[in-house]
Amino acid sequence: MPRTPGLSVRVKLTLSYAGFVMLAGLLLLAVMWVFVLRHLPAYSSVDGGVLVRALLMRDFASAAGATLGFLLVFGLVGGWFLAGRMLAPLTRITTATRMAAKGSLSHRIRLPGRKDxxxxxxxxxxxxxxxxxxxxxxxxxxxxxxxxxxxxxxxxxxxxxxxxxxxxxxxxxxxxxxxxxxxxxxxxxxxxxxxxxxxxQRSFTREHVDLSLMAEEAAETLLPLAEQHGVTIQTSGDIAVTVGSQALLLQLTTNLVHNAIVHNLPERGAVRVHTTLRPEAAVLTVENTGERITPELAPILTEPFQRGTERVHADHAGVGLGLAIVKSIAQAHDGTLTLTPRRAGGLRITVALPAAVPSADRGRGVPGTDVDRGVPIADVGRGRAAAPALKPSL
Known part of the structure; x- marks a missing residue:
């Protein structure tokens, strides 16, 4: 917003310091003047007392004026110096802000000194x-x-x-x-x-979502792909309810399971999907067997178009956005995404989202009760309607 020019903070502080010093000086002189007036009547009873009193009052007024002048100069000079010292860090911060506004984001203030x-x-x-x-x-x-x-x-x-x-x-x-x-x-x-x-953009409607249901639906949807790659899937864990977009969280789960299937062992691979309810978090964990992944490579797999060198030439290379979308959805739900390489090969991916207290009439048991669904993918969801097909974004 446009602003009219005004006094700088340093000038304002200087005037404030000088004004405070002058006020303290005036109070001190007032106390001294009262003290002198209390003792002047004693001089009136002696010879020449009136003259002495007049001279004393004149000398006191002269000394008071000189003292006030000295305090004014001292307050202005000292206040200017102290204000400069106090505002020096703010000057460095302002300089860094202007540099950042011009596009220089590599500059850092690195202000020395103790914490204040x-x-x-x-x-x-x-x-x-x-x-x-x-x-x-x-x-x-x-x-x-x-x-x-x-x-x-x-x-x-x-x-x-x-x-x-x-x-x-x-x-x-x-x-x-x-x-x-x-x-x-x-x-x-x-x-x-x-x-x-x-x-x-977080442009979605929030509702209660059970991550264990999302895991089952993703497993059902990806059944043909798992059979094609010779991969078995186990889903197990607790009822884990969070608040967010059901469509986006289903996309997140589908992407993770799809990624775990296609980047697995050539044969007899396995994928394990597990949900956990913690005091403040609903946790979804997807881990798979597969090639060994170095600790340095794991964190960058969530960056867009990062597939790993061996994945680019595979027939399931995708577009390189699967884990990037998972990370973005997790962050949009105020959650965290953690990638951990498994010692035996493969990857363990954990998504922790803020937990929501499920309604009492959900009919799926008490939160925290283990509902083990550790069965092959072909048996997942028996007795339930088939889940709608959801295309993974990789």
């Missing part, structure tokens, strides 16, 4: 700059990678159409099949980007 209000403000600002710099860097990488990923199917489509136009005898059926595959991949990527944007 200014140091707390500077440290908080440094932490904010660090997070903002990391976020901007991540967004730039995301934009570059998204542009590259979107450009690839478009370039392939153009190349296929150019070949078809220059070669009239080219197999039209093969061309259509390849164009269909390329176009499907572009659509999947676009849908994944839209889902990621929706999760980041």
């Amino acid at each position: 209000e200014f140091r707390e403000l500077a440290d908080s600002f440094d932490r904010m700059l660090a997070r903002l710099e990391a976020h901007v860097a991540e967004q730039r990488r995301f934009a570059a990678n998204a542009s590259h990923e979107l450009r690839t199917p478009l370039a392939i489509s153009k190349a296929l159409l150019d070949v078809a136009r220059t070669d009239p005898y080219h197999d039209t059926g093969e061309l259509l099949d390849r164009l269909h595959v390329v176009n499907t991949r572009a659509i999947d990527l676009t849908e994944a980007l839209l889902l990621l944007s929706r999760a980041e």
Whole structure:
């Protein structure tokens, strides 16, 4: 908002210090003047007492004026110096803020000294700059990678159409099949980007969601894929109720289970889905067998388009947004996502969301009671209606 020019804080503090010193001086002189007036009558009874009294009052007034003048100068100079010393940290913070406003996010205040209000403000600002710099860097990488990923199917489509136009005898059926595959991949990527944007904007209706039900529905939906890869799935755990979007949390669970299936052992792989209810968190854990993952690689798998070098050339490489969407959905629900490599190979992914007290009439037992559903995926959900198909975004 536009503001009219005014006095600086240093000038205001200087005037405040000087005014306080002058007020203290005036009070001191007033006390001295009262003291002198109490003893002046004693001089009136002696010879020349009146003259002595007049001279004393004149000398006192002269000394008082000089003292007040000295206190004024001393208050202004001392106040200016003290205000400068006190506001020096604020000046550094202001400089850093202006640099950040111009786009320089790498600058840090690093204010020395012991902890006080200014140091707390500077440290908080440094932490904010660090997070903002990391976020901007991540967004730039995301934009570059998204542009590259979107450009690839478009370039392939153009190349296929150019070949078809220059070669009239080219197999039209093969061309259509390849164009269909390329176009499907572009659509999947676009849908994944839209889902990621929706999760980041938190534009969804919140309701009570049982993560154990989400795990069962995801397992049922991905049954054909699991059978195709020779993977068995076990779902077990507690009723874990949180508050959020049922569609997004089902997408989160589906992505995790899908990721655990396709990045598994070539044969006889296993996936375990477990839900836990803690005092303040509803926890979903998905772990799978598979290749060994280094501790350095695990954290970056949640970044957009990070698939791992061996995954890019696989037929199930996806678009590289599966775990990124999971992370975004978890953060949109005020939750946390943790990736831990398993010693025997594979990955353990834990999503912790704020717990909600389930309604008494949910009819699924008492929260915290273990409901073991540790059975092969083919037996999951017997007696229940088939879950609606949900396409994983990878």
